[in-house]
Amino acid sequence: MSDESLETIPIIYEESHFLLVDKPAGMFSQAARDVPSLETCLREQLKRRDVHPGLPFVGLPHRLDRGTSGIMLIARNQRALKRFGEQFQSRKVHKFYMAVVEGVVEDGGPQRWEDFVRKIPDRPQAEVVSRQASGARLAVATVRCLGGQAGLSLLLVGLETGRMHQIRLQAASRGLPVLGDAAYGARQVFSASSVSQVASGDRPHAHPPIALHALRLEFRHPQTAKPLSGTANLPPSWATLPTAVAELAQAEVARSRRQMAESWA
Numbered sequence: 001m002s003d004e005s006l007e008t009i010p011i012i013y014e015e016s017h018f019l020l021v022d023k024p025a026g027m028f029s030q031a032a033r034d035v036p037s038l039e040t041c042l043r044e045q046l047k048r049r050d051v052h053p054g055l056p057f058v059g060l061p062h063r064l065d066r067g068t069s070g071i072m073l074i075a076r077n078q079r080a081l082k083r084f085g086e087q088f089q090s091r092k093v094h095k096f097y098m099a100v101v102e103g104v105v106e107d108g109g110p111q112r113w114e115d116f117v118r119k120i121p122d123r124p125q126a127e128v129v130s131r132q133a134s135g136a137r138l139a140v141a142t143v144r145c146l147g148g149q150a151g152l153s154l155l156l157v158g159l160e161t162g163r164m165h166q167i168r169l170q171a172a173s174r175g176l177p178v179l180g181d182a183a184y185g186a187r188q189v190f191s192a193s194s195v196s197q198v199a200s201g202d203r204p205h206a207h208p209p210i211a212l213h214a215l216r217l218e219f220r221h222p223q224t225a226k227p228l229s230g231t232a233n234l235p236p237s238w239a240t241l242p243t244a245v246a247e248l249a250q251a252e253v254a255r256s257r258r259q260m261a262e263s264w265a
Contacts, residue, residue, distance in 0.1 A: 006041045012071065012230055017222050018084070019074040020230040025209030025237065029063035029072070042074065061085045062093075065165060067181070070097070070214025071232035075222070083222040088162070094218035095159040096256070098146075098234075098249055099167055100211035100241060101176040102186055105145040105153040113141045113170045117163050125183060126164045128173045139163040141170060146252060149244040152179060156215075156252060167212060179211035186210075191237035209237055213249075216256045218263075229263040231256040 007027065012020040023029065023038050031037035039058055046056040058074055059081035073093075075081035087093045115128045116136040129136050140160040145153055153176070157167050165184070171177060172184035180190025190211045218229045234253055239246055 006036060006044055009038060009042045009045055012232060016076060017080045018076055020217070020232075021072050021074055022232045023064050023069060023072050023214070025067055025069035025235055028066050030060060038072065059084075062088050062162070064214055065168070065210075065212070067208065067210040068097075068212045068214060069209065069232070069235045071217050071230050072214070073217055073219060073230070080222040084219070087219055091160065092220065094216075095162070095214070096216040096218075097157045097159065097167055098213045098215050098252060099155045099157055099171060100179045100190075100245060100249075101153050101155060101171050102151065102179055102188060103153060103176040104148060104151065105155065105176065107145050107147065110142050110144045113139075113143055113174075115139050115170055115173065117166070117169055119164050126166075126169050128169065137161075137163060139166050139170060141167065147244060147248045149242040152242060152245055154245050154248050154252075168210070180208060181210040181212070182208075191240055209235070211238070211241070213238070215253065216260070227263060229256075229260045231260045 010022040028037040030039045043058045061084035116131050117139045118135040119126050142158040144156045168178050168184050177184050177186040216231045
């Protein structure tokens, strides 16, 4: 894999134990060695920057779907990776996403989405099933509508579980597919400019983005256990959304960044 095929990964925060980075939409979190991924790009980026004799440690305690943008927590050593893994496994990491969905959602109080889901055999998709179905696992999310325009709604989603394609599947099962997510029934394309880059070969390994952004992570420092928060800015593609939706999304990012600043004070 040549250096030209490696994207630069924006680093939100960095210290000796971990990084907070902003994953571009369309990039794998992890992949085979010959396919660019956040893991390989970041490792090479740090190696070049810090002039490492070998490859620096880059550990992923969690992943984002390929079409999803946003914040990821990266461990810089094995001990931090183990402790972050324990936090994710025990659901002590709080994960918040913004999603733009096709359909009108009534403004109101938070909704609690509970479904039993499972991966579809031999397909890169999941489905909602009954509690009694083989392989069924409970998926839970808290959802609040922030507003909408032009038949689209902006949702703030707090994940309590981390099932395969959870937000995408739970939203689609309610007739609210994530914008651009054709795999789960979306009819509209999100960010035509990104799609044209994929089709033209400007980014041959890229994938059409969906309007799903990992906004904020709340976690504990792997050494001191201090509560911390990190926020990822919206990618440029979100500026193509209807004005009211884009403005609401930016306002939520600003609110989340204030919370991040308070946690680091």
